[in-house]
Amino acid sequence: MIYLTRRATFSASHYYWNPAWSAEKNEQVFGRCANRNGHGHNYTLEVTVEGEPDPVTGFVVDLKGLKEIMEREVLAAWDHRHLNLETPEFAVAIPTTENLAIAAWKRLEPAVTAAGSARLSRVRVYETPEIFAEYRGEP
Amino acid sequence: MRAYFGRRYIISASHRLHTDALSVEKNRATYGKCNNLHGHGHNYGLEVVVAGAVNPETGMVVNMGALDAVVRNRVVDRFDHANLNLDPLFVNRVPTTENLSRVVYALLKDALPAGELARVRVEETENNFFECDSE
Numbered sequence: 474m475i476y477l478t479r480r481a482t483f484s485a486s487h488y489y490w491n492p493a494w495s496a497e498k499n500e501q502v503f504g505r506c507a508n509r510n511g512h513g514h515n516y517t518l519e520v521t522v523e524g525e526p527d528p529v530t531g532f533v534v535d536l537k538g539l540k541e542i543m544e545r546e547v548l549a550a551w552d553h554r555h556l557n558l559e560t561p562e563f564a565v566a567i568p569t570t571e572n573l574a575i576a577a578w579k580r581l582e583p584a585v586t587a588a589g590s591a592r593l594s595r596v597r598v599y600e601t602p603e604i605f606a607e608y609r610g611e612p
Numbered sequence: 613m614r615a616y617f618g619r620r621y622i623i624s625a626s627h628r629l630h631t632d633a634l635s636v637e638k639n640r641a642t643y644g645k646c647n648n649l650h651g652h653g654h655n656y657g658l659e660v661v662v663a664g665a666v667n668p669e670t671g672m673v674v675n676m677g678a679l680d681a682v683v684r685n686r687v688v689d690r691f692d693h694a695n696l697n698l699d700p701l702f703v704n705r706v707p708t709t710e711n712l713s714r715v716v717y718a719l720l721k722d723a724l725p726a727g728e729l730a731r732v733r734v735e736e737t738e739n740n741f742f743e744c745d746s747e
Contacts, residue, residue: 502670602620603620604619604676605617607618611613
């Protein structure tokens with residue numbers, strides 16, 4: 474099995490807020506991320522697919538095709554957006570890095586599967602170079 | 613849903629790779645420049661990965677502030693700007709980065725504020741790294 478990873482970057486704003494909680498509890502749990510005016514990051518999206526190299530092309534996946542899937546399914550929706558205010562998945566869910574990794578997986582998985590040659594293996598989202606979250610499709 | 617949260621820290625520390633079990637010559641042959649009598653140092657990159665269910669109330673596997681407090685308290689404050697060879701955990705253990713990754717894994721395993729420790733990765737330089745995912 475070969476694992477192939479492609480990286481892309483996007484820039485977005487967000488805030489963390491649970492409407493079921495008081496303002497004090499939101500600030501206590503989420504700290505500066507609870508600022509309702511939002512803040513932003515340069516995110517890095519790392520998408521790993523797994524499969525066997527095609528005997529003719531030697532490719533696990535067409536990298537250009539994977540790039541197009543990432544751009545169409547994720548970057549077009551999230552890049553230069555306010556995640557809480559402009560993306561359907563974060564109208565309710567809090568746009569933590571964990572939830573971004575899961576949401577990116579859900580956006581990518583059908584398109585990667587439909588492309589045929591490889592399976593989605595892992596999605597990793599870096600919020601900063603020091604913070605990342607990963608989802609591997611586990612329940 | 614089970615997801616993974618990863619966080620990076622920096623530890624600047626000195627060490628000397630040497631074991632009394634080997635002769636002077638054999639230490640030199642085994643550890644090379646790392647056997648230098650007075651030690652040397654690195655900016656270690658430490659990556660801690662926590663696995664667990666995403667808490668539906670917070671959207672988090674683990675609260676980063678709480679994780680930072682544990683990692684600082686148990687690992688970073690202990691080893692940063694210190695000589696690893698002088699730490700009690702390395703009295704009978706050569707402070708290779710393999711052993712450092714195991715020591716860090718053991719220090720954090722039962723101390724996390726939430727989730728389970730999935731992996732500890734220690735980068736000695738940008739060209740070598742070591743990972744530990746069990747004791």
